[in-house]
Amino acid sequence: MSKLWFASSMRPYAEDEPAYYDAKDYDWATDFEKHWPEIKQELGKLVEEKDKEFQPATLLYEQLNPKGHWSNLQFFYWNLKSQMGDLKKCPVLYSLFRKYPSIVSAGLSRLEANSVIPEHRGDTNATVRAHFGIEVPAGVPDCGINVRNEDKSWADGKWVIFNDACWHKAWNNTDKRRIILILDVMRPEYMHKKSLICAFILARHVSFFYHRSKLIAKSPVWVKTILFGIALCFIYVFKPVYNLFK
Numbered sequence: 001m002s003k004l005w006f007a008s009s010m011r012p013y014a015e016d017e018p019a020y021y022d023a024k025d026y027d028w029a030t031d032f033e034k035h036w037p038e039i040k041q042e043l044g045k046l047v048e049e050k051d052k053e054f055q056p057a058t059l060l061y062e063q064l065n066p067k068g069h070w071s072n073l074q075f076f077y078w079n080l081k082s083q084m085g086d087l088k089k090c091p092v093l094y095s096l097f098r099k100y101p102s103i104v105s106a107g108l109s110r111l112e113a114n115s116v117i118p119e120h121r122g123d124t125n126a127t128v129r130a131h132f133g134i135e136v137p138a139g140v141p142d143c144g145i146n147v148r149n150e151d152k153s154w155a156d157g158k159w160v161i162f163n164d165a166c167w168h169k170a171w172n173n174t175d176k177r178r179i180i181l182i183l184d185v186m187r188p189e190y191m192h193k194k195s196l197i198c199a200f201i202l203a204r205h206v207s208f209f210y211h212r213s214k215l216i217a218k219s220p221v222w223v224k225t226i227l228f229g230i231a232l233c234f235i236y237v238f239k240p241v242y243n244l245f246k
Contacts, residue, residue, distance in 0.1 A: 002014060002016055002017050002125060004124070004125065004126055004190065004193075004197075005124060005125045005126075005165055006123065006124050006200065006201070006204070007121055007122065007123050007124065007165075007204075008123075008201075008204045013121070013125065013165050013166070015148070015166065017125060017163055017165070017166075018163060019147045019148040019150055019162060019163055019166050020147060020150065020152065020160070020161065020162045020163070021128055021161040021162065021163070022161070023158070023159040023161055026128075026161070026185070027100075028096070028099075028100040028102070028103065028185065029130065029159050029161065031096060031099070031100075032096060032132060032159070033157060033158065033159070035092050035096065036156075036157035038092040039090070039092060039093055039132075039134075039157075039181075040134070040156070040157065042089070042090035042091070042092060042093055043090060043093070043108070043134055043179075043181070044134075045089075046073075046086060046089060046090060046108075047073075047108065047110075047134075047135075047179060049089075050073055050086060053073060054071035054072060054073050054108070054110055055071060055072055055073070055074070056070070056071055056072075057070040057071055057072050057109070057117075058070075059072075060072065060074070060077070060205075061120065064117065064118055064120055065118065066115060066116060066117050066118060067115060067116040067118075068111075068112055068113075068114055068115025068116060068172075069110075069111075069112035069115055070109070070110070070111050070112070070115055070117055071109075071110050071112075072107050072108065072109050072110070072182075073086070073107055073108040073110075074105075074106075074107035075087045075097075075106045075107050076104075076105060076106055076107075077105050077107070077202075078104055078105055078184070078198040078199075078201050078202050079104045079105075079194070079195070079198040079239065079243075080198070080202060080235075080239055080242070080243070081242070081243045081246035082246075084246045087106075100185075101194075102185050102186045102188070102191060102194075103183050103184070103185050103186075104127065104184050104185070104186055104194065104198055105127075105182070105183065105184035106181070106182070106183050106184075107181075107182055108134070108179060108180070108181055108182070109131075109179070109180050109181075109182050110177055110178070110179050111170065111171075111172045111177065111178045111179075112172070112177050113172060113174055113175045113176055113177060114172070114173060114174075114175070115171070115172050116169070116170070116171045116172075116173075117169055117170040117171070118169055119167050119168065119169040120167070120168070120169070121164070121165055121166070121167055121168075122164030122165055122184075123164070123201045123204070124164075124165065124197065124201060125163065125164070125165035125187075126186060126187060126190040126193070126197050127164060127184040127185055127186050127187060127190075128161055128162070128163065128164070128184075128185050128187060129161070129162055129163070129164035129182070129183070129184060130159055130160070130161045130162075130182070130183040130184075130185055131145070131154060131159065131160045131161075131162075131180045131181070131182055132157075132158070132159055132180060132181040132182075132183070133154040133155045133156045133157060133158055133159075133160075133180055134156065134179040134180055134181055135156070135176075135177060135178060135179040136153075136154040136155055136156050136178055136180070137172070137174040137175075137176035137177070137178055138174050139153030139154070139155070140152070140153045141173075142172075142173050142174050143171065143172045143173065143174050143178055144170070144171065145160060145162070145168060145169070145170045146168060146169050146170070147162045147163065147166050147167075147168040148163075148166045148167060148168070154178070154180060164184070195236065196236065198239075199232055199235045199236040199239060200232060202235045202239070203228055203231040203232040203235050204228075206231045206235070207224075207227070207228055207231065
């Protein structure tokens with residue numbers, strides 16, 4: 001088993017794990033594919049209803065500068081519930097998320113025509129990143145994803161599952177939009193640390209906001225460490241309470 005890695009540690013990722021994974025190895029992936037007709041119908045209605053409520057993806061990926069238009073509709077993020085009202089409008093999808101507690105993030109990603117997501121890494125190797133095709137206009141070379149220099153095509157009702165800790169990029173060079181369902185799924189060996197890992201990553205994202213303060217940005221490392229510790233403890237304790245009301 002590889003060592004647990006976080007992007008915020010600034011420690012190089014060892015790149016000693018696979019770039020892609022086989023969907024057949026995951027019960028949840030097989031279950032989603034089995035329910036593809038219902039999921040397609042549910043999400044088709046939701047996308048039409050929430051078309052103007054997709055948020056710029058740069059809110060979650062602060063340091064990226066995508067070409068074109070890339071937006072998300074997030075249901076929950078590192079076990080912090082968000083648009084759960086929207087998700088409950090999709091009963092089949094909602095029941096699948098409840099069935100598999102290893103799924104810690106879920107949302108829709110919309111990449112408009114002639115748009116590119118530059119190369120980047122995810123937050124940790126504690127999860128696998130899974131893309132489920134909802135509206136896929138074409139395959140490689142016109143539309144696809146590249147993880148560690150290997151291209152893959154999305155397809156409607158099918159998975160592309162990969163290691164989010166590896167460098168990856170995506171593109172849509174067609175004249176139609178691409179929509180996928182994105183999941184972060186905790187790897188079995190880290191499930192016993194799920195709550196702490198999720199809280200740690202949420203605290204890291206919170207730190208991006210308070211680091212925008214010139215005073216904090218110029219503070220000694222020990223001050224920033226204390227602030228991060230406070231954010232981590234607050235999230236770890238109060239996130240379950242917050243989720244009860246969503």
